[in-house]
Amino acid sequence: MKAVRLHSYNELPTLDSIPEPTITGPWDVIVDVGAAGLCRTDLHIIEGQWEPIQHPDLPYVLGHENAGRVREVGSAVTNVAPGDTVIMHPLTSCGLCAACRVGQDSHCENATFPGINVDGGWAQLLKTNARAVVKLDPSLEPKDIAALADAGLTAYHAVRKSADRLFPGTHAVVVGAGGLGHIGIQALAAITSAEITVVDRSEEALELATKLGAHHTVLATEPTAVAAEVQDVTGGGAHVLFDYVGEHGTENQASELIRNQGDQYVIGYGGRIERDTIEIISREINIIGNLVGTYNDLVELMTLTAQGKVTLHTQVYDLAAAHDAIADLDAGRLVGRGILVPERL
Incomplete structure (x- = not known):
């Protein structure tokens, strides 16, 4: 064969x-x-x-x-x-x-x-x-x-684990609307009540995200501008952030996109998370790994x-x-x- x-x-x-x-x-x-x-x-x-x-x-x-x-x-x-x-x-x-x-x-x-x-x-x-x-x-x-x-199973697994945190009035932020992320968006829309914001560097990917159930989209340009826009759209940051990229800086920018006591779900990989322990403690943020x-x-x-x-x-x-x-x-x-x-x- x-x-x-x-x-x-x-x-x-x-x-x-x-x-x-x-x-x-x-x-x-x-x-x-x-x-x-x-x-x-x-x-x-x-x-x-x-x-x-x-x-x-x-x-x-x-x-x-x-x-x-x-x-x-x-x-x-x-x-x-x-x-x-x-x-x-x-x-x-x-x-x-x-x-x-x-x-x-x-x-x-x-x-x-x-x-x-x-x-x-x-x-x-x-x-x-x-x-x-x-x-x-x-x-x-x-x-x-x-x-x-x-891709689908990994994307769904993260959403399924977080479902009890994403009740009405909460905000989910999806970083990366590609192979995994576009499935995660649909899973969020199907099994949670969260408002969904998607961040991606591709305008085409963001157009797809809107069709799949995203309520807001943010074009990934300069990091400070992205953080400010996400904070504004979500009213203070994500309750749960799904990083479907996990490299090229997304793994560390996540801390600027979540609110205190927020969850950072790491799904994509290839990068390295560097976070001061005092920030994790003082903000009570959670960094959660996700396998298939x-x-x-x-x-x-x-x-x-x-x-x-x-x-x-x-x-x-x-x-x-x-x-x-x-x-x-x-x-x-x-x-x-x-x-x-x-x-x-």
């Missing part, structure tokens, strides 16, 4: 021919990949940022946002059958460790992470397990929802998607055009999410 594999860090992955995966265990599921998302994490993987954390064996297949149709299942699998349309939770969790027992799949002690530390979905076939697959409403097509498996969401978060998100309350804005590329997709993402030319679609076997 055809697959896009990373052979060396700081070099572009290549389109290779590799053997098809096979069923080796009772809980295995093999999926015909219908679509796989392109994520900024993939850029960080290529740069080697994840090597110290995950230590993947190179070469391996990238792609951790995957959807498709079930081709084959192991002997113990009963929740899906060949032909079912599915989206995959990013992790293949074990179901037995302490984290899994309380539904925190993202912290499974025995998980693999396709596309991060084992072969992922930038390929014609993907091997996963029964605990990772979510059967989809028949109306949903893989190319329209694949990136919700990570749980299996149940993904089920909830797919329910909202089937109801038409969350839609993914995408640009589709053939699998063989992976280099073009990577270049467009890196240069900031993508509005929404890049999707790789492999040919069917």
Whole structure:
């Protein structure tokens, strides 16, 4: 089969021919990949940022946002059958460790992470397990929802965690209306009562944010001007700020955009937070990290998607055009999410 594999860090992955995966265990599921998302994490993987954390064996297949149709299942699998349309939770969790027992799949002690530390979905076939697959409403097509498996799930997870803080009269500020942020805006509109303000450097992204439910938008120009405008629009700063960028200064500007006792949700990454401890203490502000969401978060998100309350804005590329997709993402030319679609076997 055809697959896009990373052979060396700081070099572009290549389109290779590799053997098809096979069923080796009772809980295995093999999926015909219908679509796989392109994520900024993939850029960080290529740069080697994840090597110290995950230590993947190179070469391996990238792609951790995957959807498709079930081709084959192991002997113990009963929740899906060949032909079912599915989206995959990013992790293949074990179901037995302490984290899994309380539904925190993202912290499974025995998980693999396709596309991060084992072969992922930038390929014609993907091997996963029964605990990772979510059967989809028949109306949903893989190319329209694949990136919700990570970008959507991560964006939704942060909003879901903050929902009890965002009651009527509160203000949420979203920094970055791109691949993650445009989903976070929709999640905020769907499950909270907060007034939503979106900050982005792209006028096109802000136009999209307004269509998706933002009440106010702020063009990210000079930092002092941005802070003043956000403070004015929100009447003193955000109760909860969602930083879907996490680098290039957004991670530290956040303190100027939230009010005392406000929450800074860190979702994007790549930067470094530098904050005087006296400020954190005196203002009683909270800095909260967010990993990818749980299996149940993904089920909830797919329910909202089937109801038409969350839609993914995408640009589709053939699998063989992976280099073009990577270049467009890196240069900031993508509005929404890049999707790789492999040919069917």
